[in-house]
Amino acid sequence: MAKILFFSGAGLSADSGLGVFRGGNGLWDKYDINKVCNIVTWRANYNMVHEFYSKRRCQYVDAEPNKMHKVIAELQNKYGEEKVVVITQNIDNLLEKAGCRKVMHVHGHINYIHCTECLNEIYIEGEYKPLKCEKCGSVEFKPSIIFFGEQAPKYYDMYQAFAGLEHCDGVAVIGTEGSVIPIAQILGTKTNGVKAARLLCNLDKSPYIDDRFFDEVIYERAELASEKVSAFAENILR
Missing domain, CATH: 3.40.50.1220 (TPP-binding domain)
Structure with missing residues (x-):
């Protein structure tokens, strides 16, 4: 078969x-990849990371x-x-x-974020707003996207x-x-x-x-x- x-x-x-990520007018030409998509540095740039992926989600909502x-x-x-x-x-x-x-x-998938403590995954559209995990109470969420340096x-x-x-x-x-x-x-x-x-x-x-x-x-x-x-x-x- x-x-x-x-x-x-x-x-x-x-x-x-x-937008493509590389090449002319790629997203990485506008944002520092080491700040918004790096498993080592993302916590230090927590707000920027969520701002970046919130913009992407808002862009994707109307895309066909x-x-x-x-x-x-x-x-x-x-x-x-x-x-x-x-x-x-x-x-x-x-x-x-x-x-x-x-x-x-x-x-990974841009419409999901997950709790970094218990890995509880949540579907999200549009802008990220701070929230508390319903399962463990943690307030730290990571976009469910594979960052550079991450398995x-x-x-x-x-x-x-x-x-x-x-x-x-x-x-x-x-x-x-x-x-x-x-x-x-x-x-x-x-x-x-x-x-x-x-x-x-x-x-x-x-x-x-x-x-x-x-x-x-x-x-x-x-x-x-x-x-x-x-x-x-x-x-x-x-």
Whole structure:
């Protein structure tokens, strides 16, 4: 039973108006990454951290899925969660808004915060306001997002998903430069790495990804490439 794995980064949601984290006009160009996304320093910058992610949540409330989100969701609903595996580095909920029923968020989800004492997790939209944990009474909450220097529990599941791909399967890499999660290393060469058919869709060429090891390469906005990606997936799944 052939399956396809979609692996996405911030470029997937850029056409929905959500800023990418790196590159021209990236969010990290406007905020100090070592203050708002660092497991060692975040407590010292507690208010700034929550201000930053509150702004992101407010931005995400009105954001709508673009054509690529919808294509991925349509494929998952058509063929099922076992045949269309969706893994994203993104912390937004646009894949779910588009209709995806199962998404692995390897870097966490912006709409959740958790108590640092008992790990009680709370769903939140919009601005963060100080609150007390209903379970333990703590007043310290951390965004449920993986900070730099923090362990990412979902990485194990992600690596297992890639390791399970076979010759008849496919993998579509969309909107990631490959600097945080080294997708090029994970896939390897076609001779010594993942055997599945490969598609790469990025806005620009990345120094971290050798596109020679992909069967199909698309350099354009994710939304504009949605039909090509859909055709690639359908050829795998039919």
